[in-house]
Amino acid sequence: MEKIFKALGERTRLEILLLISLNPNICLCHIEECFHLSNSNLSRHLKELESSELVMTFKLSKWKHYQLSPLGKQIVELIKAIDNENLYQQVSKLNLLLNKELPC
Template identity: 30%
Template sequence: MDLKDLTKIFKALSDETRLKILKILEKGETCVCEMVALLNINQPGVSFHISVLKEAGLIKSRKEGNRIFYSLDESDLFKRFLILSVLEKLKIAEEENLNKYMEISKKNLKVEEIFDD
């Protein structure tokens, strides 16, 4: 793996939509039509992001009939570790955001209770 390969990998990981696709694929093999529905993005948009991830070697494809199914490419341990690390950081960030939201909601309820009296 050279610097050019690393640049492709980090470029692929630098987009929110591509990170969402990786989260979807972490749960299992998926076709573009399912990703379109899950991401609420048109098919050409999803296909573009898929091509970036595939070129970076982060995902692989399998054809079945007229459908192509995508999954995480787990053949390279470095890339797999990198994907797992990024997805874990996303999960932690989402949990922190949820906790912040819950705290704000609790504070707003307390303020409303004061003004309701």
């Protein structure tokens, strides 16, 4: 449980988790497009979410994709229920800006 709270304790990871919830099977390149982070920072955040078992990864050809785990889905529902900062709405707006035509 400590890993889950650690993963959710950082706003960027929380936003990434919510973005993945809006885009089942989202490709790494789409996440990179939304979060202007260095590759190492983004990789660290995604590894933290994966090690806390909130997201799962798989490869399609050469691209890495992310999806919520069953636990991740439950956590997102809880976040949406208690979201008094409207974080979910903010990430939803960010999601609209995604370029769906990336090479993956």
